[in-house]
Amino acid sequence: MSDTAPSALETLTLKASGCTACGLAAERTNVVFGSGSPTADILFIGEAPGFNEDQQGVPFVGAAGKLLDRLLGEIGLEHDDAYIANVLKCRPPGNRDPRSDEIEACKDFLADQLRLIDPAVVMTLGNFATKLLLKRDVGITRLRGQVYPWWNRYLVPTFHPAAALRGGATVLGHMQEDFALVRGILDDAAAAEQADPDAEQLGLFS
Ligand code: URA
Numbered sequence: 001m002s003d004t005a006p007s008a009l010e011t012l013t014l015k016a017s018g019c020t021a022c023g024l025a026a027e028r029t030n031v032v033f034g035s036g037s038p039t040a041d042i043l044f045i046g047e048a049p050g051f052n053e054d055q056q057g058v059p060f061v062g063a064a065g066k067l068l069d070r071l072l073g074e075i076g077l078e079h080d081d082a083y084i085a086n087v088l089k090c091r092p093p094g095n096r097d098p099r100s101d102e103i104e105a106c107k108d109f110l111a112d113q114l115r116l117i118d119p120a121v122v123m124t125l126g127n128f129a130t131k132l133l134l135k136r137d138v139g140i141t142r143l144r145g146q147v148y149p150w151w152n153r154y155l156v157p158t159f160h161p162a163a164a165l166r167g168g169a170t171v172l173g174h175m176q177e178d179f180a181l182v183r184g185i186l187d188d189a190a191a192a193e194q195a196d197p198d199a200e201q202l203g204l205f206s
Contacts, residue, residue: 024090030057034085045129048088126160
């Protein structure tokens with residue numbers, strides 16, 4: 001038996017591993033709950049696990065994940081500086097789009113991840129994550145490129161990395177602009193904290 005009590009995030013991960021709230025449970029190899037730092041300042045939200053993620057139980061381990069790591073590297077961050085999650089924790093068969101009943105069944109897990117990790121910035125990757133958080137039925141092409149206030153923190157929507165893999169340099173360039181917005185927010189928050197060590201209590205990071 002471990003001599004330390006499991007964290008709330010570990011308890012939630014365990015709960016998700018036995019989830020049967022929707023039909024995807026019958027088809028999955030692994031629940032892909034999330035990975036990265038439980039104290040990250042930035043949390044990424046993708047769409048749903050693909051084949052590789054389902055096999056390994058870890059989000060963004062395939063080609064899209066490699067591009068995500070590259071974009072993180074370009075703003076001076078590593079995979080482990082972030083926390084990475086998805087709207088759905090189980091793979092839709094054949095990588096089809098998430099269905100609304102599946103999103104509904106899964107969304108409390110994402111809400112709990114956001115509450116427990118409490119990042120300064122949330123970056124949504126693609127339409128499903130962006131629509132779920134911003135509750136606006138507008139496509140990512142129109143929503144990206146801006147910073148949105150979101151529950152006392154910042155939300156920066158961008159394309160899904162798979163779109164950049166398909167769409168080439170233009171989509172990738174837009175994603176780089178959006179990642180630069182994230183860098184700016186983190187820098188501003190760090191500068192504010194340095195100028196005023198009580199900044200954390202002023203709610204900059206909450
Ligand atoms: N695409 C996603 O949206 N999430 C993953 O984990 C992998 C690919």
